Amino acid sequence: MNNKLAVLGDIERRLSAVKTLDEAKSIRDQAEAIRIYAKSARKGLEIQNHAAFVKIQAERRAGELLSVQVPHNGGRPKANADTLSSLGVAPEQSHRWQTMASVPETDVRKIVAQVTEAADELTSAAIYRHGRSLRAPLTPAPVVTPGFPDGPFRTLVIDPPWPIEKIVLDRRPIEREVLDYPTWSLDRIRDELPIARLGDSNGAHVYLWVTHKFLPEGLRLFEAWGVRYECLLTWFKPTAQPLWWTYNTEHVLFGKIGALAPMVKGTPVGFKAPQQRHSHKPDEFFELVRRVSPEPRLTMFDDARLGFKYWGVVHAA
Secondary structure, three states, X not given: OHHXXXXXXXXXXXXXXXXXXXXXXXXXXXXXXXXXXXXXXXXXXXXXXHHHHHHHHHHHHHHHHHHHHOOOOOXXXXXXXXXXXXXXXXXXXXXXXXHHHOOOHHHHHHHXXXXXXXXXXXXXXXXXXXXXXXXXXXXXXXXXXXXXXXXXXXXEEEOOXXXXXXXXXXXXXXXXXXXXXXXXXXXXXXXXXXXXXXEOOOEEEEEEEEOOOOHHHHHHXXXXXXXXXXXXXXXXXXXXXXXXXXXXXXXXXXXXXXXXXXXXXXXXXXXXXXXXXXXXXXXXXXXXXHHHOOOOEEEEOOOOOOOOEEEXXXXXX
16 A cells, blocks of 8 residues: 555656546546545545546646636536547546536635545545536526416426436536526425316326336325325336436326326337436427327426426526
């Protein structure tokens, strides 16, 4: 381990003189190898975090160099993919490193001090999150439409503003640095959406869009709202990307209030539709709902649709 500490000290000293992307990547890879070894060999959090800090600083230096050659400018992470490929850097990696490079050194030191004081594991995700939070929003501040429409409704489609920022955006950079809507806590979704009042007590169909992460919470929401779960619908998104790292499905919990009959026998529980803009649900789904669920209908948080009343989020002018 003494040899690895010597190497760590040497590469940390070399950081200040780094002038090329290859140098920054080499230091980053060496520091990461030492961090992994220190963690797996249980050499102590201090050594592990020291290596993590060197890795972070190397990634930030790589981000500085990339911002000159291939700036992401807050746009699509996959832009300039050919140029990045020639540099040996993935688009998402470039996006992440440039975001980390935008964090002032004083902020980095403050985050490191907080992690050290809490005796936590230092990761580059903390720096990336902070860099993302410093970015100006790309869209006008959204607001929630006031007041719920008069019911009751015999069909409800709900696409809740799940609190996904810290779960998805840290792990998988997307095209936008902010979501198109204000997210809600799970308690707020449960307590402030009056599903039991909006749904017809004599019978209503309820469709609840859920993310992979929040599927269990979706079932708990059904229970809290008095909705009886019936089945799961799946949206398949054709993709050429490897399925082991791409979520190419989204899901809808289907349930009932009261004695309304379930969907017609033979109704498919899966449908194919292309990937949409973020949070926008496909027309194919709403065609299915119009076919099997009665009027009056209400959709919440997606977009206004033919044959549905609407309540949800709009953008200020």
